[in-house]
Amino acid sequence: MAKIAVYPGSFDPITIGHINVLERALKVFDEVILLLAVNPGKKSTFTAEERLEMMKEAVKDYPNVKVDYDPGLVVSYCRKAGAKHIIRGLRAVTDFEYEFQLAASNEFADPDIDMVFFMARKEETFISSSAVNELQKNGVDVSPLVPPVVLRFYQNK
Numbered sequence: 001m002a003k004i005a006v007y008p009g010s011f012d013p014i015t016i017g018h019i020n021v022l023e024r025a026l027k028v029f030d031e032v033i034l035l036l037a038v039n040p041g042k043k044s045t046f047t048a049e050e051r052l053e054m055m056k057e058a059v060k061d062y063p064n065v066k067v068d069y070d071p072g073l074v075v076s077y078c079r080k081a082g083a084k085h086i087i088r089g090l091r092a093v094t095d096f097e098y099e100f101q102l103a104a105s106n107e108f109a110d111p112d113i114d115m116v117f118f119m120a121r122k123e124e125t126f127i128s129s130s131a132v133n134e135l136q137k138n139g140v141d142v143s144p145l146v147p148p149v150v151l152r153f154y155q156n157k
Contacts, residue, residue: 007087
């Protein structure tokens with residue numbers, strides 16, 4: 001039986017940090033579903049359609065990766081997809097607090113689905129979609145921080 005994991009996020013935009021976590025997860029899982037999840041508390045730079053397009057382009061060379069979208073609970077999506085694990089990336093202590101609460105909520109909703117955490121490489125601990133968006137808005141070259149497809153979308157904004 002294939003080990004399937006779901007890697008959810010807002011991916012606004014997808015970054016090399018996300019790709020690194022994905023590559024690490026692919027060493028452990030047979031298949032990873034990159035899931036565009038809805039966070040109503042976040043104001044997005046890109047539409048859901050734009051983010052899905054960027055995600056698909058960024059992972060097109062990974063045969064064991066699917067890209068999907070679901071507006072509901074990630075644990076509900078996991079049950080539908082046959083996944084028993086949720087992938088999350090950790091950059092700093094502040095991430096840990098948020099992820100700890102999220103893990104507890106997910107465990108309450110479905111105790112059969114485990115959260116699996118991958119640490120960011122030290123060079124990537126500062127990379128977040130929010131930071132990338134802020135840097136880009138202020139004229140900083142973010143090309144080392146994002147897949148090439150993201151730069152094309154920035155040019156069209």
